[in-house]
Amino acid sequence: MNDFALGDPSLLAAFRRYERALLANDVAELDALFADDSTTVRADGGSALVGHDHIAAFRAGRPPVPDRILQRVHVRELTVDSAVLIAETSRADGGTGVQTQLWKRIGGAWQVTIAHVSTAPPAVETPRSGDPAVWRVPPGDAPLAAGADSGPLQGMRVAVKDLFAVAGQRIGAGNPAWLAGVPIEARHAGAVAALLTAGADIAGIAQTDELAFSLAGTNLHYGTPANPAAPGRITGGSSSGPAAAVAAGQVDIGLGTDTAGSIRVPASYCGLYGLRTTHDSVDRTGLVALAPSFDTVGVLARTSAVLTAAADALLPAADIVPTRELLVAPTLLELAQHDTRLAVEAALRALALRLDLPVRRIELDRDALEDWFIAFRQVQSAEAWRVHGDFVAAHPGEFEPAVEARFRxxxxxxxxxxxxxxxxxxxxxxxxxxxxPPGVVLALPSSSSPALPIDADAAAIDEIRGATLRLTCLASLAELPALSIPTARVGTLPVGLCLAAGPGADRALLALTEPK
Amino acid sequence: MNDFALGDPSLLAAFRRYERALLANDVAELDALFADDSTTVRADGGSALVGHDHIAAFRAGRPPVPDRILQRVHVRELTVDSAVLIAETSRADGGTGVQTQLWKRIGGAWQVTIAHVSTAPPAVETPRSGDPAVWRVPPGDAPLAAGADSGPLQGMRVAVKDLFAVAGQRIGAGNPAWLAGVPIEARHAGAVAALLTAGADIAGIAQTDELAFSLAGTNLHYGTPANPAAPGRITGGSSSGPAAAVAAGQVDIGLGTDTAGSIRVPASYCGLYGLRTTHDSVDRTGLVALAPSFDTVGVLARTSAVLTAAADALLPAADIVPTRELLVAPTLLELAQHDTRLAVEAALRALALRLDLPVRRIELDRDALEDWFIAFRQVQSAEAWRVHGDFVAAHPGEFEPAVEARFRxxxxxxxxxxxxxxxxxxxxxxxxxxxxPPGVVLALPSSSSPALPIDADAAAIDEIRGATLRLTCLASLAELPALSIPTARVGTLPVGLCLAAGPGADRALLALTEPK
Known part of the structure; x- marks a missing residue:
C-alpha cells in the first residue's frame, strides 16, 4: 500500500510513535524508545546528556514540549539496522526546530541511540512601505475598503491583486496602457466583497504580471518586487504583489488569481501557503479574465490558519471527506530539479508521517503528460487571445515582449x-x-525549482517556466483545487509542496494543514 | 603512541582538521570535509540545509564562528566506515554548544554527511546572600580586606576558607569550639596577603569541613551548603564554603586548601576549575595545618582565566615545559563509577583533540595502588593526630563523629x-x-562520582569518599600539582577531569586550559 520511498516502514512507525509520545508527554513511551544504554546520548541547545537513565530523569522533570508540526523529514539509511532521521518542525508561534536522531534496530525494535534537538525563535518580520513594484495603490493610514464590524477575518488586512475590482478604484492589470483606458469601478469584485463581509480590510492594490500572463513576477513597467523570503530572487507571479506584501508581513492575506499557477508559483517561491480554488467555485465577477476555462480565484497567507479562514470566506459550504491516501507520481517529481525533488520528498515524508497517511506511487505516462501540457497551452493562449487579443493588437510594444508573444x-x-x-x-x-476520488490527494512540486535570481536571463526564466507549467497545468486543466504548502526547502530557499484533489475538495486540502 | 581509545585515529584527525578549519574560517577546507553530495545535511537551531552546494553557499556568506573550546567529545562508532561524533563546546562568554556529526569514510577519506549544530546562551548566575552554611563571615558592603590599588586581580573578590588568617578576624576552622578558643589574627596568612597584593579584595570568610578533615562539605555545626551547580547535592569539601560562593557567582576566587582532595573534590562537584598547587610551592604561614606532609594551598574559580590569574599571584615564577603527552591509567578510570568514567573519557577526548596531544595508556598495578592508599591514610591520620590530637581529645563529642573517628x-x-x-x-x-617528567601529564577523574544528594546516608558518603581518596591521594602523596577542570558531565551533574603533573608543573597544567 505504502510504496513511496518514505523510508523503512518499521523505522517510520517507530518515529511516529516517538512523535506521538512526545506531544502527549508520554514519558514511559519515550523512555522505551530510547536505547537503554549508558552510551545513549540526548543533546539540546548547549549540552548533551549521556546515558538512558540520566535522559529519563531529565525527561521526568521537564514540562511537556510545545505542540509542533513536522515540516520536513530527511532519512539517511546507514545499514539495514541503522539510520539517521532529521526532522524539521514548526511551532504555532512561528518558531522552528530540528531533531537529528540516530536510530538502531536493537533486538528487533527500532530505538534512538543519539538525539540532538534544537530550536529557533520566530523570524522577525520587517514591514516595508509602499514599494511601487509591490503596490499599485499602497496601503494608507485608513483601509482602501473597511471590512464588516465583525466576522472571522476581523482585523486582517488584504492585498488585492490588481485584476479585481475595488469600488472607487481602477483596475490596472499590470499594464499602464490598460490602466489609462479603464473606468473607476462602481462596486467590489465578488471575492473582494466576500472578504469584506467576513471582516477583513482591503489595505491596498498589489501588482500583477501583465494581464496575469506570466509566472515570473517580473513587470517591465512597475519593476520586479523583491522576494522577502529569498533575498535577490523573484517572487514568481502573476500574483507577485500580493505574495511580496504577505511574505513581508505587510498584510495577512493576498487575494489573487490562478489560471496556470499564478497562486501556486509565488506561494512556492515566497514560502507562503497558497490555495488555487476549484474552478468556478468562487465568484469571478469583477475580475479581469485571462483564460476563462482555467481562471480561478486564490488566496495567499503566511500561516495555514489564516489561509483557511480566508478560503472559508470565499468557498461555498461543503462536507469534508477526510483524506485517506496520498498519491505521488515519479514522472511529476522528475519534472522538478534534482534538489527540489529531494526537498519536496522530505516535505511529503513529514506530511505523511504527521497525518499517518499512506503514500501510493502512481504511473503517469511521460508522453501523455507532455501531450496534456501542449494541449493546455494551446487552449489557454487561444482563450487569452479571444479575451485580450484586440487590446494587445492595439498596443504593440506596450507589453513585455515575452508576454506579448504569448498572447500572439x-x-x-x-x-x-x-x-x-x-x-x-x-x-x-x-x-x-x-x-x-474523494479522500485521495496528489502530491507534487508546486514549482520545478525555487525562485530564480532577479537578474536571471530571460532564457533561464523561460526554461523554468516550461518545467513548472508542466506541473501546474494539471490542476488547471482538470479544474482541481490545489494547495501549495511552504514546507520544502532547497538550501535556504523555500519551495512548495503542492497538494491537488478532486473538484470541490478545497476544504479537505486545507484540513491537511491542521495540527494533528 | 596514541593507544587510549579516543576513537579511530584517522577519524579524529579529520575531526581536528574540521575544528581547525572552523576556527580559521577556512571555507575551502570545510567544504572539502563535507561530503560533496546532494543529500549532505547541515542543520542549525531551527532548520536544515540539504546539499553540499547549498551548505557551501551558506558558509561563504556567514561571519566566522566565535572561538570555542572543546569540552566533551563522544564517539559512537557505527561501522568501520561510519561514526557519529558529538562534541560539546564552550565560548568565552560562557555560552555553550553541541555539534553532532555523522562521518563516513568515502573513497578512503572521512567526510561529514550530516551535521547538526546548536548553541545556548550563558547561564545567568543568581548571587545569593550570606548563607551561614557558606559564610562564617559573610561579605558586607565593604571588603573584609581591600586589595592593592592596582594589580592583575583588580576588581576580583575572594572567599577565604576559614583556615587562613585574615587580619582582624579569628580562624574558625569549621568547629565552634575551635573558634571560641582562638585569638584575633594580627596579620594575613601568606596566601591571603599575596592575593591582596595582586589587587583582589577579600570579600568574606567561607566555611570548611571541620579542621579540613573531610571531603563531603557536610558541617554538623554550620549546615551543609547547597551546591549551586547541582541542586539538592553536596558541594564536597573541605573547601565547601569557597566552592559554594564561587559557584553561585558571589565571588570570583575561592582560596582553599588541599591535603587529600579538598580543592579537587569541591571543584569536581561544583563544576569549577580548581588547582591544588605543588606541595610547599605556596607559603602556608597563617594557615591551620591538617597533615603538613600533604597540606597545600589551592584556588577555585568559574573560569580558567581567573584561576590562572589567581594562581599566578600565589605561585613562584617558573618556566613552562609545554605538555607533549597525556597519560591515562585504566586502573584509575576503573575507580570511578561507570558513568563518571565515560564522562571523564569524553572530556579527556576533547582535551586531547583540542590540544592535539597523544594519550598513552599506562599500567598502574591495582594492588600497588591499594597499598599506596592505605599508607597515605596512615601517614595522614598520624600527622593529623600529632597536630590536632590534644584539641580533639579535649573536646569529645564536639566534632562530627566521622571526623572525630578519623582523627582518633x-x-x-x-x-x-x-x-x-x-x-x-x-x-x-x-x-x-x-x-x-616535564611535559607529561596524568589524566584521571577528580572524584569517583558526581556530588551525592544532601540527604545521602553516611555509609554512601563514606563509600564514595573511599573511592575518591584512592584517586586524589596520588597527587597528595607525590607532592604533585593537580588541576581539576569542569568539563565532564554525568547526566546534568558536573564532575572534574583531573590533570596531575610533576612537582612545579602547576603553570604547565594551567596552560592546558588556554584556548588554542
Missing part, C-alpha cells in the same frame, strides 16, 4: 487545433478525476 | 607502622615522578 501565439491556434486540444484535455481531466 | 584513627598508628607507610609512599612518589 493564441492567434495562431486554429479552430481544429483548439478542438483537438480540448479533446486531449477532456481525456486528461477524466483520468485525473478518476485518480482523485 | 591517627592515635592508633604506631611508629613502626608510620615508618613502613612512609617507605611505601616514598616508593610511590618515585614511581609517579618517573612517570611524570
Amino acid at each position: 501565439s493564441g492567434a495562431d491556434v486554429d479552430e481544429v487545433q483548439e478542438k483537438t486540444a480540448r479533446d486531449v484535455l477532456a481525456t486528461a481531466r477524466a483520468r485525473l478525476h478518476e485518480l482523485l | 584513627s591517627g592515635a592508633d598508628v604506631d611508629e613502626v607502622q608510620e615508618k613502613t607507610a612512609r617507605d611505601v609512599l616514598a616508593t610511590a612518589r618515585a614511581r609517579l615522578h618517573e612517570l611524570l
Whole structure:
C-alpha cells in the first residue's frame, strides 16, 4: 500500500510513535524508545546528556514540549539496522526546530541511540512601505475598503491583486496602457466583497504580471518586487504583489488569481501557503479574465490558519471527506530539479508521517503528460487571445515582449487545433478525476525549482517556466483545487509542496494543514 | 603512541582538521570535509540545509564562528566506515554548544554527511546572600580586606576558607569550639596577603569541613551548603564554603586548601576549575595545618582565566615545559563509577583533540595502588593526630563523629607502622615522578562520582569518599600539582577531569586550559 520511498516502514512507525509520545508527554513511551544504554546520548541547545537513565530523569522533570508540526523529514539509511532521521518542525508561534536522531534496530525494535534537538525563535518580520513594484495603490493610514464590524477575518488586512475590482478604484492589470483606458469601478469584485463581509480590510492594490500572463513576477513597467523570503530572487507571479506584501508581513492575506499557477508559483517561491480554488467555485465577477476555462480565484497567507479562514470566506459550504491516501507520481517529481525533488520528498515524508497517511506511487505516462501540457497551452493562449487579443493588437510594444508573444501565439491556434486540444484535455481531466476520488490527494512540486535570481536571463526564466507549467497545468486543466504548502526547502530557499484533489475538495486540502 | 581509545585515529584527525578549519574560517577546507553530495545535511537551531552546494553557499556568506573550546567529545562508532561524533563546546562568554556529526569514510577519506549544530546562551548566575552554611563571615558592603590599588586581580573578590588568617578576624576552622578558643589574627596568612597584593579584595570568610578533615562539605555545626551547580547535592569539601560562593557567582576566587582532595573534590562537584598547587610551592604561614606532609594551598574559580590569574599571584615564577603527552591509567578510570568514567573519557577526548596531544595508556598495578592508599591514610591520620590530637581529645563529642573517628584513627598508628607507610609512599612518589617528567601529564577523574544528594546516608558518603581518596591521594602523596577542570558531565551533574603533573608543573597544567 505504502510504496513511496518514505523510508523503512518499521523505522517510520517507530518515529511516529516517538512523535506521538512526545506531544502527549508520554514519558514511559519515550523512555522505551530510547536505547537503554549508558552510551545513549540526548543533546539540546548547549549540552548533551549521556546515558538512558540520566535522559529519563531529565525527561521526568521537564514540562511537556510545545505542540509542533513536522515540516520536513530527511532519512539517511546507514545499514539495514541503522539510520539517521532529521526532522524539521514548526511551532504555532512561528518558531522552528530540528531533531537529528540516530536510530538502531536493537533486538528487533527500532530505538534512538543519539538525539540532538534544537530550536529557533520566530523570524522577525520587517514591514516595508509602499514599494511601487509591490503596490499599485499602497496601503494608507485608513483601509482602501473597511471590512464588516465583525466576522472571522476581523482585523486582517488584504492585498488585492490588481485584476479585481475595488469600488472607487481602477483596475490596472499590470499594464499602464490598460490602466489609462479603464473606468473607476462602481462596486467590489465578488471575492473582494466576500472578504469584506467576513471582516477583513482591503489595505491596498498589489501588482500583477501583465494581464496575469506570466509566472515570473517580473513587470517591465512597475519593476520586479523583491522576494522577502529569498533575498535577490523573484517572487514568481502573476500574483507577485500580493505574495511580496504577505511574505513581508505587510498584510495577512493576498487575494489573487490562478489560471496556470499564478497562486501556486509565488506561494512556492515566497514560502507562503497558497490555495488555487476549484474552478468556478468562487465568484469571478469583477475580475479581469485571462483564460476563462482555467481562471480561478486564490488566496495567499503566511500561516495555514489564516489561509483557511480566508478560503472559508470565499468557498461555498461543503462536507469534508477526510483524506485517506496520498498519491505521488515519479514522472511529476522528475519534472522538478534534482534538489527540489529531494526537498519536496522530505516535505511529503513529514506530511505523511504527521497525518499517518499512506503514500501510493502512481504511473503517469511521460508522453501523455507532455501531450496534456501542449494541449493546455494551446487552449489557454487561444482563450487569452479571444479575451485580450484586440487590446494587445492595439498596443504593440506596450507589453513585455515575452508576454506579448504569448498572447500572439493564441492567434495562431486554429479552430481544429483548439478542438483537438480540448479533446486531449477532456481525456486528461477524466483520468485525473478518476485518480482523485474523494479522500485521495496528489502530491507534487508546486514549482520545478525555487525562485530564480532577479537578474536571471530571460532564457533561464523561460526554461523554468516550461518545467513548472508542466506541473501546474494539471490542476488547471482538470479544474482541481490545489494547495501549495511552504514546507520544502532547497538550501535556504523555500519551495512548495503542492497538494491537488478532486473538484470541490478545497476544504479537505486545507484540513491537511491542521495540527494533528 | 596514541593507544587510549579516543576513537579511530584517522577519524579524529579529520575531526581536528574540521575544528581547525572552523576556527580559521577556512571555507575551502570545510567544504572539502563535507561530503560533496546532494543529500549532505547541515542543520542549525531551527532548520536544515540539504546539499553540499547549498551548505557551501551558506558558509561563504556567514561571519566566522566565535572561538570555542572543546569540552566533551563522544564517539559512537557505527561501522568501520561510519561514526557519529558529538562534541560539546564552550565560548568565552560562557555560552555553550553541541555539534553532532555523522562521518563516513568515502573513497578512503572521512567526510561529514550530516551535521547538526546548536548553541545556548550563558547561564545567568543568581548571587545569593550570606548563607551561614557558606559564610562564617559573610561579605558586607565593604571588603573584609581591600586589595592593592592596582594589580592583575583588580576588581576580583575572594572567599577565604576559614583556615587562613585574615587580619582582624579569628580562624574558625569549621568547629565552634575551635573558634571560641582562638585569638584575633594580627596579620594575613601568606596566601591571603599575596592575593591582596595582586589587587583582589577579600570579600568574606567561607566555611570548611571541620579542621579540613573531610571531603563531603557536610558541617554538623554550620549546615551543609547547597551546591549551586547541582541542586539538592553536596558541594564536597573541605573547601565547601569557597566552592559554594564561587559557584553561585558571589565571588570570583575561592582560596582553599588541599591535603587529600579538598580543592579537587569541591571543584569536581561544583563544576569549577580548581588547582591544588605543588606541595610547599605556596607559603602556608597563617594557615591551620591538617597533615603538613600533604597540606597545600589551592584556588577555585568559574573560569580558567581567573584561576590562572589567581594562581599566578600565589605561585613562584617558573618556566613552562609545554605538555607533549597525556597519560591515562585504566586502573584509575576503573575507580570511578561507570558513568563518571565515560564522562571523564569524553572530556579527556576533547582535551586531547583540542590540544592535539597523544594519550598513552599506562599500567598502574591495582594492588600497588591499594597499598599506596592505605599508607597515605596512615601517614595522614598520624600527622593529623600529632597536630590536632590534644584539641580533639579535649573536646569529645564536639566534632562530627566521622571526623572525630578519623582523627582518633591517627592515635592508633604506631611508629613502626608510620615508618613502613612512609617507605611505601616514598616508593610511590618515585614511581609517579618517573612517570611524570616535564611535559607529561596524568589524566584521571577528580572524584569517583558526581556530588551525592544532601540527604545521602553516611555509609554512601563514606563509600564514595573511599573511592575518591584512592584517586586524589596520588597527587597528595607525590607532592604533585593537580588541576581539576569542569568539563565532564554525568547526566546534568558536573564532575572534574583531573590533570596531575610533576612537582612545579602547576603553570604547565594551567596552560592546558588556554584556548588554542
